[in-house]
Every structure is written in structure tokens, then in C-alpha cells.
Amino acid sequence: MASKEATVYIVDCGMTMGETSHGRAQTNLDWALEYVWDRITATIATGRKTAMAGVVGLRTDGTSNFLESESEYANITVFQDIGQVFMAQVRRLRGELVVxxxxxxxxxxxxxxxxQMIVNTCKKLKYERKIVLITDARGSMQADDLEAVVEKLKEDATQLVVLGVDFDDPEYGFKEEDKPTSKAENEAILKQLCQDCGGTFGTLAQAVDELSVPRVKSVRPTPSYKGSLTLGNPQEFDTALSIDVERYPKTMTAPAQSASRFVVRSDLAPSEVMQATQTLDGEAAPNGYSEGLSAVKNALSYQVDDENAPGGKRDIDRDELAKGYEYGRTAVHISESDRNVTTYETVPSFDIIGFVDKSQYERWMDMTRAALTIAQRGNDKAIMALSSFIHALYELESYAVARLVKKENNEPRIVLVAPCIEPDLECLYDVELPFTEDLRSYKFPPLDRIITVSGKELKVHRNLPNEDLQAAMSDYVDSMDLATFGTNDEGEPTEYMPMDETFSPMLHRIQQVIKHRAVFPESEPPPPADVLVRYSHSPAELVQQSKSALSRVVKAADVKKVPPKARGRRFGRGKEAPKPLSDLDVGALLAKDMKRKRRRIDPDNAIPEFKQLIDAQDTEEALDVVHDACKQFKDIICDWIKHSVGNSGYGRAIEGIRVMRENMAEIDEAGFFNEVLRDIKAKLLGGELGDGRSEMWYMVRVNKLGLLQDQDATNGVSAEEAKAFLTAK
Incomplete structure (x- = not known):
């Protein structure tokens, strides 16, 4: 169960917080609120009712607190009492936390x-209490009751965090020059307060900079197995080994935030609907969504064929259905009363069935994430027994193979158990092993030799690397080594990309965008944090350093640049047709008289003749021949669709449209093709090519044979227009 939390944020809104300092483009208050919004939205994201927060404004124009009758507490406003925070309060606070x-x-x-707010809310209950004070320390400060404040903070175990705007921090490396005397005195008072009560004192710059570093979430582990680890049968033999253990997940996949579907309630007025779609307010909504929104609910209906029912289908209840198991192409029915024969009855157990030498195990056999097993907590006998077993495996350099059943009637798993001995931990790690049907054996040709059809082995071949290429590649790999490219605090070489400093870009980028959009729905999200994209590309210095080694690889491999593929051509300056090795132009032999400007395309051989006719035109004057060929080809395609028996002719029509599209893109005649395709669509959906031909247009959409765009050829349409053309009916 998650612990209860109560946090109060004290935000200085004084007039001096409206200034911009040290070259920052935003005011000191906006800069400080970056930290506040990040922490509050992180609390909201948990969705826990026990994670509560409150917000107090310091040096505000008005006064609103439970001690406002006393002059010492003037210009202090409680903007948010301690409680679960929702988006409605965050957006309200945006308008209240101003200079x-x-x-x-x-x-x-x-x-x-x-x-006092924490005392009133938490009373004597067990809470994690925290107060965060963000200020520039340029207002008045009374230190008369400092000892009483320290005593109360210690008594209630309340953690105090003071973050100052441009506070001096030698460890972080920041010192403000020409600091006002009053600010220096107040800064010293706050620093001493934190030292006396065991709190945290720092500069706001460090806190804001660390916001981009993702925080690793600590999760309270849940045991996946509690029982005995056995070797032998303890129920029959006294010499059998039985140790009370607990098994926990070692690693877990952190999933990205999932989206939820919602609809606007239909019982709202138009103005309320507009408000509901723009804001996600209303934390008191009973369905967990905002006021005006409702969750999308799925409804399943089951139908069977019935000639007497309207539409040929009849709805039935789920209770009338029976489960069937597929056996080949047959559904085998097993009644509920006989379902017990399909259940493999097991009892929870963790039995060691054998041992294997450490050197004989291959890492590719790991099937799942790792789990760890420790002795039962508080059981000294089990702790000693498991420690002895772990040390025995470690000293003999062996692994154990065990049969694991987590719960009753669960499927058995075979796991590999490995010892782990650390200064403060002794445990067993385990991963699941594959069964026979989990293994897939594939044979690949060797990489260091070529075996001919006759069985002869060749060590030297044009497809095999020679010694110069292997040496050059080895040097290149060594020059790109990241193991010692980084430097530590002492300036010594260290690993450039340690595992604990790499974070999932997808997971944390989604969280970053959600947090920003929650507070600022009208603005674009910021770019990804540098820590997320740092390892997405090679270090520039390392790339420059390895250029000489890469050039040797290119020279040894005889790498040649492949000319880029031509985007399109116009008549008289296009790419030449590939010349056959035999110098025999098969296309010219098969083609009819290409010198005639007007030639009819044979419907029985339409696609090849259309391609031959287009390829034969190499002058601008032949453009009318191309247009005539396209018109003929369009009529032929329409004829294929019109006289198609069912969808038998659709495939040939799709291929014809594809050939015309590719050839028109190649000669930059996007406009003419788009006219042809629009005409085909109008005839197809208008019924001129027969009734029930809408499936043909569906195939056009599936094969993405829409209008030619600007990026495909000159005079094309925009991407939005092309998308609208395909989707419109």
C-alpha cells in the first residue's frame, strides 16, 4: 500500500519576483513555477487520494488565511488547502499565482x-510531511520564532526544502555577484534553518535543471511466490532439503502512459458541450472523467445466421453460447461439466530438479525477465540454510534447474537459478528456460567460407573479407569504443553511457508532453530534454576521431557511391533504358510500329503496350501521344471493371492504375493522371461501371493509388488534398 503524503508549496509572489535576472527570458516567478507545476502534475499523475498537496502564496496583494486577523500574517494567501489536487485547481492556480x-x-x-495546515490535516496519523519554500529572499523576514519553528518541524518529522532564486551554492557552482545585503542576510537565515531542522537548502537553478532528468519510480514489490524451495521430497525423506523462501520480480517493464477514450455527454447544452471539450475539469465526476465527459463503454452482441430473422441474423445471449476448441479445421465442444479434464492440476511449489555447470549455459536461452528469491523474512533458520545453498552454488560455479508453480493450477515453469552474493545481499536470481517446442533451429551459411554446390570450401572469394578489410574494420570498431570515452568527476576515463543514466525516450517524452499540456493546453510542448536524446546519436568528437579509420575501411572494401535514383524525367533528357548484354532490343521486336503517332492499345495486352508506347516517346511533341495513350488505357481499365465477374477483374485494373501512375510520375505529368483518376472514381462511385463496384475503390485506397502529390511530380496536389480524395465518397 502506498504511503500517505502531504506537501505544502509556499510560492513567493512578491514584486521582485517579476524581474528577470542573469539573462533569463522569463520572470523569476515563471521560472520558479516550472518546478511547482512539475511536482504538482507528477502528484496528479499518480491518481492517489492519499497524495495530497496545498499551495500558499507569499507576499500577495491580498490576505487569506486562518490567522489573517494578526498583522504578522498579512499578505499571505492560502490558494489551495491540503487535499487531492485535480486539473481544475491547477488551471485556477495559474491565474492566481501571479506577480x-x-x-x-x-x-x-x-x-x-x-x-499548521499539515497539523490540521495529518493530525497524529502517519504521513510523509513536506514543506517546499520557493523565494528570492528579498522581502522582510522575522527570525524571532526560529527556534520554535525548528522544534515543531522536528517534532512532526516534517521535511523542509528551501529553493532560492539565485541563491549561492558552491557545490552546484553558482554565486551571485553584487547581492543585496538584505537578501544575503535572509539567505543565511534560511540556510541556518535548514541545517537546524535537517532540511534541504539549495538554489533554484539546480532544481529546475534536474527536472529534465527522469525520476526512477520506486515500486513496493509484491511476492510472486511464497513457500518452500525443496530439493528432494521432504514428505518422504528426512534428508530432503526444504527452505522457506519468498520470490519477487527483479525487473519490470515500465509501460508508457496509455490514452483513454471519452465522449461528450448528450444531456448538455451547446455552451456546456464546448466548455467540456476544451477543459477537463470537474474532479468530482462519478465516472472518473471530467464534468461533461463520459467513459466509452464497449457492448458485445452475438449473432447467428437465421433465414427467418430480419437481415438474416439473429441476436442471442452469451449464456446460449458454448466454448469450442479448434482441432484442425473442426471446432470441438467441451461442456462446462467436463472442463476439468482440460485443467492440469498443480500445487504451488519450487522444486530443484537438477544442476548444470555455469560454463554450459547459453545466455540466449533466457525466456523472461529475472526474479529474485530470498529467505523468509524473520526466519533465521531459513536465512542460514539459503545462504549455505547460495554459497555452495557459487563455489562450485554451478546453476540449479528448478520447476516452479506460482499458484494452484498454474502451468509449471522450468527456471534456471543462479547465485548472487553482494556485501549487503544474498539471493537467487532465476529466469525461465524454454521447453522443446519453444526452440527454433535455423541453419545459416558460414561467414568465414563459401561452400560451392560440389561441396568445395573457398576461403578466398569476392564475397568474403580479406585480411586488409578485417584489420581495417577491427581498427574502426576500436576507434568507436564507448567504454572509456566518458570522464568522471576526477577527469579519469570512464564509460560514456552507463546503464543508470539511459532512459526510455518514448516513456518520458510522453510524460513530459502530458505534464506540459495539462498546465498549458494552448501552447506547444517543449522539445525533448537533452538527457533523452543524448545517446540517440554518436558523439561528434568520437565520429571525428574515427574518420581516418573509416576511410581505411572504405578503401579496403572498395566502396563505390551508388548514383541516386532519378525522381522523374522530361522528354529528351530522361534516363536511358537499360541496354541488354546481347545488344538485342526485345522490346523493339515485340512492339508494333512505334513511329506511328496514333496507335491503338490492344486490351488483351494493354499494360505492356502502354509501357512501350510511353517509353518510345522522347520529344516534347509526343506529349499528345502520351495523353491519347492514357485515355485509351483509362477506357480499357473502366471496361475491365465494368465486365468483371464479381471482383475477378479488379486485380488487373489495380495493376493498370499503378502502371499509369508510375509512368506519369516519371515524366512529370501529375496533372493529367490526376484528371484520369478523378474520372475513374466518378464513374466507379456513380454507377456507370455497374452496381456494387465500391469494393474496387476500397482496393484503390488499400493500395494507396491516390492522386500524385507535389513530392511525386510537378503539378501534383498537396498531401491534405490527396488524403481527402481517397477518403471522400
């Missing part, structure tokens, strides 16, 4: 109010 027109307001008084 004020006053410098009056005591930070210590605001701290006392925050302490």
Missing part, C-alpha cells in the same frame, strides 16, 4: 501557516 504589487509579507509567518 503582486507589494513586497510586504513574512516568509517565516508563511512557514508557520504551512506547518
Amino acid at each position: 503582486s504589487s507589494t513586497d510586504a509579507g513574512d516568509a517565516m509567518s508563511a512557514l508557520i501557516i504551512a506547518i
